[in-house]
Amino acid sequence: MRDHSQHIQLSREEAVAATLAALDAQPEGFGWRGRAAAANHAGKVARKLVERVSLSESVGRVLAYDVCAANDMPSALTCAMDSIALHWSDFADLADGEVPDTSSWVRGRDWQFANTGVAMPEGFDAAIVIEHAQVSADEQHVVIDAAPSKPGAGTRPAGSAMRRGDVLGRAGQLITPDLAARMGSGNNGSVPVVRRPRVAFIPTGNELVAPGVPFDPDRASSFAARGRNFETNSVLVKAKCEQWGGRFVPFDIVPDRRDAIEEAIAQAVEQADIVVLNAGSSKGSDDWSCEVMEQMGQMICHQTNHGPGHHSSFAIVDGTPIVGISGPSAGASFTLNFYLRPLMRAFSGLDPEVPRTPMVLAEAFPAGGHGPKGHGGPVRGEDRPAEHPAHKPGEPEFFGIKLLRAEHAEDGALRAWPVPGRPGSPESFEANAYYMLPNGPGIEAPKPGDVIWAEWR
Numbered sequence: 342m343r344d345h346s347q348h349i350q351l352s353r354e355e356a357v358a359a360t361l362a363a364l365d366a367q368p369e370g371f372g373w374r375g376r377a378a379a380a381n382h383a384g385k386v387a388r389k390l391v392e393r394v395s396l397s398e399s400v401g402r403v404l405a406y407d408v409c410a411a412n413d414m415p416s417a418l419t420c421a422m423d424s425i426a427l428h429w430s431d432f433a434d435l436a437d438g439e440v441p442d443t444s445s446w447v448r449g450r451d452w453q454f455a456n457t458g459v460a461m462p463e464g465f466d467a468a469i470v471i472e473h474a475q476v477s478a479d480e481q482h483v484v485i486d487a488a489p490s491k492p493g494a495g496t497r498p499a500g501s502a503m504r505r506g507d508v509l510g511r512a513g514q515l516i517t518p519d520l521a522a523r524m525g526s527g528n529n530g531s532v533p534v535v536r537r538p539r540v541a542f543i544p545t546g547n548e549l550v551a552p553g554v555p556f557d558p559d560r561a562s563s564f565a566a567r568g569r570n571f572e573t574n575s576v577l578v579k580a581k582c583e584q585w586g587g588r589f590v591p592f593d594i595v596p597d598r599r600d601a602i603e604e605a606i607a608q609a610v611e612q613a614d615i616v617v618l619n620a621g622s623s624k625g626s627d628d629w630s631c632e633v634m635e636q637m638g639q640m641i642c643h644q645t646n647h648g649p650g651h652h653s654s655f656a657i658v659d660g661t662p663i664v665g666i667s668g669p670s671a672g673a674s675f676t677l678n679f680y681l682r683p684l685m686r687a688f689s690g691l692d693p694e695v696p697r698t699p700m701v702l703a704e705a706f707p708a709g710g711h712g713p714k715g716h717g718g719p720v721r722g723e724d725r726p727a728e729h730p731a732h733k734p735g736e737p738e739f740f741g742i743k744l745l746r747a748e749h750a751e752d753g754a755l756r757a758w759p760v761p762g763r764p765g766s767p768e769s770f771e772a773n774a775y776y777m778l779p780n781g782p783g784i785e786a787p788k789p790g791d792v793i794w795a796e797w798r
C-alpha cells in the first residue's frame with residue numbers, strides 16, 4: 342500500500358496559486374492570465390489561445406487583442422436631429438435669433454429635409470429641429486421661427502464619435518452587448534477572442550455505470566445493480582464547464598486500473614487545456630490517481646484543507662493542469678467551483694479569483710462535527726486522524742463548507758441563514774450560497790450579525 346504520510350496539503354488559495362505559477366513557469370509559457378494580465382497584456386496572448394468569432398457571437402467572450410475602428414464615425418457630416426438643413430451663410434449677417442424671409446426659398450437649393458443620424462444633404466452646413474419649421478402641404482416651401490446658433494449647429498462632424506485607428510476594445514476586456522455594438526460601429530464584423538478552454542473529464546471507478554441503464558440485480562458486471570453507482574459527475578462538469586465558457590471533452594468511465602488511468606490522462610492532455618480526473622484520490626486499495634499523476638508529471642498537492650473536497654489534488658502533466666477531485670457529486674460540485682473555475686477563468690484571460698459577497702449572518706451555524714467521545718460519537722478507529730496540520734497557531738486548521746440561504750431582508754441587507762443538512766441531502770437543495778467556516782484551536786465561528794464573505798452556489 343502507498344505511504345500517504347508525505348502527501349502535500351495546501352489551502353484552497355495556495356493550491357490555485359501554485360498551479361497557476363507552475364503553468365506560468367512552463368517553457369512554452371501559458372499565454373497570459375490573471376489580474377495584471379487583464380490590465381495590460383496586449384500582444385502577449387499565445388496564438389494557440391486565439392480565435393476569431395463573428396461580432397454577433399462575441400458577447401461574453403474575452404478580447405484577445407485590442408480592436409480598433411476601421412473607419413471614422415460618423416463617416417460624413419451628419420444631422421443630429423430630425424431637421425431642416427440650412428446654409429449658415431443665410432444667417433451670418435442677421436442679428437441673434439433673427440430669421441430670414443424664406444418666401445422665395447427653393448427646396449434642395451436653400452433648404453432641405455435632413456433626419457437624425459443621416460448624412461447632411463450635400464452643401465448644407467447647419468440645421469434646426471423640424472419642430473421650428475412650418476412646411477407647406479406640397480413640401481416645397483418652408484417658414485421657420487428659429488435660427489441656428491453657429492456654422493455646423495445641429496450637425497455632427499465626421500469622426501466625432503470615433504476616428505479610424507481609435508482603440509475601441511482592449512485585450513483582456515470582457516465583451517458586453519454595448520462593447521460589441523461599439524466595435525461594430527467601427528466596422529468590425531468579427532473580432533479576435535480568447536479560445537474557449539477545453540475541459541476533459543475522466544470519471545474513474547469500477548463501481549460506476551452511466552445513469553439510465555436497465556437494473557438487473559443478477560448481472561452486476563454489466564448492468565446497474567447492487568453495489569453499482571451512477572456516474573453523475575460528467576453531467577455536473579459539462580454543465581459547469583459550459584456555464585463558465587468552456588468546451589467539454591467527455592471520456593468514458595475508466596476502470597480502477599493504473600494502466601487505464603495513465604492511458605486516459607495521456608489522451609486527455611493531448612486534447613484539452615485542463616483535465617479533471619475524478620475519484621481514486623484517497624487512501625483505498627484501488628485509488629491510483631495520485632500515484633499516476635506523480636509518475637506522469639509534477640505533483641502540486643495531494644489534498645486540501647477543507648471538506649467536502651479534502652482529497653482535491655493538482656498536477657501538471659505535459660504542460661496541462663490536472664485537477665483531481667473526489668467522488669460524489671455533492672462534494673465534487675464545490676471542488677469544481679474552487680478549482681476548475683479559477684483555472685478556466687485564467688485560461689480565458691479573466692482574474693482567476695472567484696468573487697465573494699458580504700452577507701450578514703442571520704443565525705449561528707449549528708454545532709457541527711462529531712459528538713463527544715463516549716456519547717455516541719465515533720471511536721478512534723472510525724475517525725480520520727488530522728493530516729498535515731501544518732498551519733500556524735491561530736490560523737484555521739480546516740474549513741467546513743456551510744450551506745446558506747441568502748436573501749435580501751426588508752432593511753435591504755443581504756442576510757444569510759445556515760441551511761441544515763450535509764451537501765447532497767434533500768434540505769441542501771434550498772441553499773443558494775455557501776461559506777467556508779474555519780475551525781481549529783483558537784478559531785471562533787462568526788456570530789449572528791457578523792458580516793461573512795460567502796460565495797454564490
Ligand SMILES: Nc1nc2c(c(=O)[nH]1)N[C@H]1C(S)=C(S)[C@@H](COP(=O)(O)OP(=O)(O)OC[C@H]3O[C@@H](n4cnc5c(N)ncnc54)[C@H](O)[C@@H]3O)O[C@H]1N2
Pocket residue numbers: 544545546548549570571572573574575619620621622623624625628650651652666667668669670672725
Ligand atoms: N480511510 C479513509 N477513507 C476515506 C477518506 C480518508 O481520508 N481516509 N476520505 C473520504 C473522503 S472525504 C472522500 S471524498 C473519499 C474520496 O475518495 P476518492 O476520491 O478516492 O473517491 P472514491 O472512493 O473513488 O469514490 C467515493 C464515492 O464517490 C462516487 N463517485 C466517484 N466518481 C463518481 C462519479 N463520476 N459520479 C458519481 N459518483 C462518483 C463513488 O462511487 C463512491 O461512492 O474517500 C473517503 N474515504
Ligand code: MOO
Pocket residue numbers: 647648649650651652653667668672673
Ligand atoms: O473529500 Mo471528501 O469530498 O471531504 O467528502
